[in-house]
Amino acid sequence: MTPYDDSPVQATSTQPSLIDGFGRAVTYLRVSVTDRCDLRCVYCMAEHMTFLPKAEVLSLEELDRLASTFVDLGVRKLRLTGGEPLVRKGIMTLVERLSRHLRSGALDELTLTTNATQLAQHAADLARLGVARINVSLDTLKPDLFRALTRGGDLAKVLAGIEAAQAAGLRVKINAVALKRDNAGELAELVTWAHRIGCDMTLIETMPLGEIDEDRTDQYLSLQDVRRDFSSFWTLTDLAYATGGPARYVRVEETGGRLGFITPLSHNFCEACNRVRLTCTGTLHTCLGRDDASDLRAVLRGGASDGELRAAIFAAIGAKPQGHDFHIDAARPAVARHMSTTGG
Numbered sequence: 001m002t003p004y005d006d007s008p009v010q011a012t013s014t015q016p017s018l019i020d021g022f023g024r025a026v027t028y029l030r031v032s033v034t035d036r037c038d039l040r041c042v043y044c045m046a047e048h049m050t051f052l053p054k055a056e057v058l059s060l061e062e063l064d065r066l067a068s069t070f071v072d073l074g075v076r077k078l079r080l081t082g083g084e085p086l087v088r089k090g091i092m093t094l095v096e097r098l099s100r101h102l103r104s105g106a107l108d109e110l111t112l113t114t115n116a117t118q119l120a121q122h123a124a125d126l127a128r129l130g131v132a133r134i135n136v137s138l139d140t141l142k143p144d145l146f147r148a149l150t151r152g153g154d155l156a157k158v159l160a161g162i163e164a165a166q167a168a169g170l171r172v173k174i175n176a177v178a179l180k181r182d183n184a185g186e187l188a189e190l191v192t193w194a195h196r197i198g199c200d201m202t203l204i205e206t207m208p209l210g211e212i213d214e215d216r217t218d219q220y221l222s223l224q225d226v227r228r229d230f231s232s233f234w235t236l237t238d239l240a241y242a243t244g245g246p247a248r249y250v251r252v253e254e255t256g257g258r259l260g261f262i263t264p265l266s267h268n269f270c271e272a273c274n275r276v277r278l279t280c281t282g283t284l285h286t287c288l289g290r291d292d293a294s295d296l297r298a299v300l301r302g303g304a305s306d307g308e309l310r311a312a313i314f315a316a317i318g319a320k321p322q323g324h325d326f327h328i329d330a331a332r333p334a335v336a337r338h339m340s341t342t343g344g
């Protein structure tokens with residue numbers, strides 16, 4: 001298949017599937033389409049980041065070819081992330097290309113994770129192209145705190161983005177990182193707000209990824225403690241709903257909404273892991289918490305045939321580690337790369 005072959009991927013009864021060495025089927029690919037971002041969240045990036053030269057970043061055609069090969073091999077869900085996916089030039093061309101797999105039935109879901117600063121401009125097109133739901137990252141509803149946490153962001157743009165997405169018919173899930181110093185006292189309010197506007201909400205523990213400017217142990221807040229606190233005024237009912245990821249869901253009976261807790265540090269979720277991550281430079285990480293990496297860009301730019309590319313992907317999946325290696329109290333991050341490189 002050429003990079004711009006628009007024909008649907010043929011679903012056959014012998015559709016190959018990506019099974020790792022521990023018997024887990026890999027059906028979910030996250031693709032970071034850029035390392036750049038219009039915000040500088042304190043837990044994610046250093047204030048002064050050096051971004052990648054353009055030549056190192058995969059072109060839209062290369063991203064399409066790689067992602068489409070994964071779909072060909074049985075991936076059913078694609079999530080575009082970053083950096084901020086909506087700041088990547090031509091991003092909607094890529095969404096449009098990838099949406100052919102939704103139409104062919106090869107893909108169940110095409111989605112993205114965004115900071116929503118530019119969502120208002122793109123929401124209608126995303127919905128038109130078959131994106132049904134998106135994740136929006138938002139840690140506070142206080143404009144000043146938002147500006148401080150993102151080093152300059154404008155909360156009003158994010159709220160306008162969420163509104164536009166809902167108006168376009170997209171389902172929105174709000175993700176917030178729980179930060180001991182900054183939003184700990186506001187989390188219940190954030191959940192109440194999200195549920196009131198009809199959004200699911202997920203809280204995330206900080207993960208030790210990449211060197212940032214602050215001490216992470218200062219900001220680490222255990223979601224077990226948050227859950228205990230919520231239980232003192234809310235009724236939380238465990239839900240069977242599972243995504244194969246690290247989130248555990250409850251229903252908040254008082255709001256009627258769904259609430260997820262992503263606790264990579266206090267729970268081991270690796271046994272059900274169905275996902276791998278592709279960076280914008282074509283590096284495949286089969287585990288968020290390890291430094292394992294396969295350079296698919298070298299394979300691609302070396303002129304690999306479709307068969308050779310598939311073989312490289314199979315080899316990488318076969319070597320997917322059993323589990324991660326995070327420790328919040330370690331002096332250095334367990335993994336040197338930033339979340340903005342891996343894509344969360």
Ligand code: SAM
Nearest residue numbers: 043044082083084113114115137206207339344
């Ligand atoms: N820019 C987009 C956004 O913010 O939604 C997509 C990329 S961002 C890296 C993806 C997610 O990772 C965001 O929800 C962000 O809050 C989260 N994140 C970034 N750094 C993190 C860290 N050190 N620990 C936990 N979550 C982190």
Ligand code: SF4
Nearest residue numbers: 037039041044083115
């Ligand atoms: Fe940008 Fe998302 Fe990282 Fe914030 S979390 S700096 S919005 S990539």
